[in-house]
Amino acid sequence: MKRQGLVFLAFLLIGASVFAQETITVIFPKHEADLSGAFASRVKDFETASKVTVNLIQMGWDDVNNKLTAEMASGGSAYDVVEFDNGNVAAWLGANWVEPLDAYMPKNFTRGMIPGLVDLFSGADGKLYGIVWNNDTRFFFYNAAMLKKAGIANPPRTWDELIAQSRILQSKGIAKYGMAGFWKAEWALVNDFHFYAYAYGGKVVDKSGNFLFKNDPNTLAAAQLMVRMLKEGIVDPASLTYDQEAVNNVFLKGDVAFLSQGIPGIMAYAQDPARSKVVDQIKVGLVPGGKAGVSAALTLPEAYAIPKGSRNKAAAWKFIEFMTSRESNKKLAQAIGILPIWTEQYTDRDLVKLYPYWADFSRQMASAQGLSVITWYNNFVDVCIAETQKMLAGKVEPRQALNEMADLLKDYQGKP
Amino acid sequence: MDEPRRLGVILVAPSLLIVFGFLLFPFAYSLVLSFMNYDLARPQGNGFAGLSNYFRLTQDKFFTNSVIVTLIFSFVSVALEIVLGVSIALVMNQKFRGRGLLRALIIIPWALPSIVNASMWSWILNANYGALNALLSQLGLIHAYRPWIADPGWAMVMIVLANVWKETPFTVILVLAALQGVPPHLMEAAVVDGAGAIRRFLNVTLPLILQIVMICALLQIIWSLLHTFELVYVVTRGGPFNSTDIIPMRIYWQTFKALRFGYGASMAYLAALALLVPGIFYIRFAYRATVE
Numbered sequence: 001m002k003r004q005g006l007v008f009l010a011f012l013l014i015g016a017s018v019f020a021q022e023t024i025t026v027i028f029p030k031h032e033a034d035l036s037g038a039f040a041s042r043v044k045d046f047e048t049a050s051k052v053t054v055n056l057i058q059m060g061w062d063d064v065n066n067k068l069t070a071e072m073a074s075g076g077s078a079y080d081v082v083e084f085d086n087g088n089v090a091a092w093l094g095a096n097w098v099e100p101l102d103a104y105m106p107k108n109f110t111r112g113m114i115p116g117l118v119d120l121f122s123g124a125d126g127k128l129y130g131i132v133w134n135n136d137t138r139f140f141f142y143n144a145a146m147l148k149k150a151g152i153a154n155p156p157r158t159w160d161e162l163i164a165q166s167r168i169l170q171s172k173g174i175a176k177y178g179m180a181g182f183w184k185a186e187w188a189l190v191n192d193f194h195f196y197a198y199a200y201g202g203k204v205v206d207k208s209g210n211f212l213f214k215n216d217p218n219t220l221a222a223a224q225l226m227v228r229m230l231k232e233g234i235v236d237p238a239s240l241t242y243d244q245e246a247v248n249n250v251f252l253k254g255d256v257a258f259l260s261q262g263i264p265g266i267m268a269y270a271q272d273p274a275r276s277k278v279v280d281q282i283k284v285g286l287v288p289g290g291k292a293g294v295s296a297a298l299t300l301p302e303a304y305a306i307p308k309g310s311r312n313k314a315a316a317w318k319f320i321e322f323m324t325s326r327e328s329n330k331k332l333a334q335a336i337g338i339l340p341i342w343t344e345q346y347t348d349r350d351l352v353k354l355y356p357y358w359a360d361f362s363r364q365m366a367s368a369q370g371l372s373v374i375t376w377y378n379n380f381v382d383v384c385i386a387e388t389q390k391m392l393a394g395k396v397e398p399r400q401a402l403n404e405m406a407d408l409l410k411d412y413q414g415k416p
Numbered sequence: 417m418d419e420p421r422r423l424g425v426i427l428v429a430p431s432l433l434i435v436f437g438f439l440l441f442p443f444a445y446s447l448v449l450s451f452m453n454y455d456l457a458r459p460q461g462n463g464f465a466g467l468s469n470y471f472r473l474t475q476d477k478f479f480t481n482s483v484i485v486t487l488i489f490s491f492v493s494v495a496l497e498i499v500l501g502v503s504i505a506l507v508m509n510q511k512f513r514g515r516g517l518l519r520a521l522i523i524i525p526w527a528l529p530s531i532v533n534a535s536m537w538s539w540i541l542n543a544n545y546g547a548l549n550a551l552l553s554q555l556g557l558i559h560a561y562r563p564w565i566a567d568p569g570w571a572m573v574m575i576v577l578a579n580v581w582k583e584t585p586f587t588v589i590l591v592l593a594a595l596q597g598v599p600p601h602l603m604e605a606a607v608v609d610g611a612g613a614i615r616r617f618l619n620v621t622l623p624l625i626l627q628i629v630m631i632c633a634l635l636q637i638i639w640s641l642l643h644t645f646e647l648v649y650v651v652t653r654g655g656p657f658n659s660t661d662i663i664p665m666r667i668y669w670q671t672f673k674a675l676r677f678g679y680g681a682s683m684a685y686l687a688a689l690a691l692l693v694p695g696i697f698y699i700r701f702a703y704r705a706t707v708e
Contacts, residue, residue, distance in 0.1 A: 094457045382669055382674065415458075
């Protein structure tokens with residue numbers, strides 16, 4: 001009887017300790033460079049340090065976005081820490097879906113972070129709503145071995161140079177095409193639209209919702225470039241069916257010489273013989289511009305945020321604080337080469353030794369720009385995808401495509 | 417209320433709760449939403465909107481395009497499914513070795529989950545690694561791999577092909593079952609009278625299976641109008657430039673991407689009203705078949 005009582009008491013204590021332990025649910029996409037489960041491993045470190053249990057959900061970006069939109073729209077409390085993409089900032093803040101983090105953050109927590117990344121996730125009220133976990137700035141990569149074989153001394157500085165170099169590479173049978181584009185009918189196509197606009201010094205939409213693309217000669221020139229490259233066979237004609245992963249694969253297979261918007265982790269992939277046929281061949285260049293001296297990259301950072309419906313906000317903040325700390329950032333950078341969010345880490349001795357090409361990245365980051373920040377961004381994406389593909393397929397001229405975009409979105413003109 | 421009746425109510429109550437909670441309430445709530453401006457990203461304009469969402473649909477070029485695309489997709493798919501389904505059923509109704517195994521295998525495409533079917537076809541149509549390009553190339557029908565779904569015409573052809581591949585077995589099975597009900601003596605009499613195969617089919621077989629064929633056609637129309645979201649989403653995402661943008665894709669985009677729940681609900685209701693037409697015909701045919 002006494003023994004049974006002790007056993008029962010033991011079960012009771014174990015059960016109580018399990019129930020007493022805090023549990024949070026965290027959802028964010030798997031980082032493209034995270035082939036080894038580095039993020040999951042770091043989450044385990046957090047659990048050990050904090051005694052908070054984490055239900056971690058990781059999947060592709062589109063799947064996370066689809067899951068989250070439905071959950072946030074219904075005001076659910078299924079998640080405590082969510083993926084907060086830069087493209088959703090205006091819409092989510094407008095819908096009041098995420099919690100301002102100022103009440104949880106220690107003072108000066110963001111001092112030392114790359115300022116642009118902090119600004120992107122701040123609201124008009126000056127409060128911070130997300131902390132970046134993925135500094136997803138895109139860079140220009142090229143196959144140096146191919147260029148050398150073709151007798152080309154330097155990577156292109158302008159898009160005209162890229163076209164000329166591509167022709168040389170194709171005529172000598174060194175590359176099938178100059179490059180490929182992720183021009184499938186999905187969100188990433190609009191990233192590319194922004195990318196080319198910025199590369200030409202163009203603008204798309206300002207924060208007040210005013211259309212800048214319609215009458216801007218630079219944006220028109222960028223659109224004309226996209227069409228020209230496809231028509232002249234510089235860009236793989238299958239690009240209208242490619243997503244980002246397909247484009248990366250085509251580059252790593254050695255079919256194309258240039259990758260206009262590569263994730264930082266491409267260098268790690270390129271050095272992996274299991275994934276790449278271009279080991280030791282890839283280098284980083286500056287994004288070509290409409291003219292020499294103009295260069296702009298696209299930055300697509302992703303942040304952690306706490307939904308309004310979360311019932312474990314304090315524990316959620318502990319998770320965010322841990323995962324975005326200098327220590328975590330450095331460990332993840334060492335493990336899988338993610339770009340740090342802390343400025344000082346770009347000159348950290350250990351990291352620079354591992355990634356000497358980061359010096360090239362940091363040259364580009366000064367000119368990195370984000371997507372348009374408007375509450376009706378999804379409507380913009382819907383229209384932009386259709387009109388951009390029509391233009392690329394040669395159904396309409398670029399000027400007409402931009403005019404039709406403006407016409408289809410006229411209800412949103414001037415609305416933030 | 418007497419005891420047996422009370423017990424009956426108690427036992428049925430859980431089912432009624434489910435029906436009310438998962439069917440009737442969302443149905444009614446969506447109807448209410450369709451008369452409202454309900455934009456989650458821009459809530460300052462939310463409120464009662466009357467019929468303005470429905471009026472806006474008539475001006476929405478993208479929605480008009482979706483309607484046309486859906487009608488083309490639906491009717492071409494169903495026509496092919498019926499013709500192929502009846503043809504295959506007629507073949508499988510003959511005696512030959514391996515007929516039993518074939519009858520079992522024919523159902524496999526239909527039994528596949530829609531998302532699996534969609535993923536499979538996405539890979540078959542892949543511009544660089546797809547089996548379709550490999551096959552056509554080896555047969556000498558193409559000289560270089562083609563990005564089939566980059567062309568709007570071919571993208572629609574491929575979506576129809578993928579849908580027909582999946583849905584035809586359903587027609588085959590139902591028509592095959594109906595063929596078992598054709599009295600053998602009628603066929604023997606037709607043979608004795610000198611009727612050829614086509615004549616026997618048109619004058620003897622078809623009238624007897626017509627009701628089942630019509631029921632299949634109506635069901636396939638209903639399914640193709642609103643139940644092919646996964647296929648288009650995975651393979652083409654409604655592109656290129658909205659050439660495969662069927663109504664469910666448009667509803668999905670407006671509701672879950674653009675967060676315009678009121679407008680999305682109005683689209684969904686209009687589509688549901690359109691489904692009433694084949695639905696009513698289906699009920700009439702099914703009722704007549706049951707009575708007979």
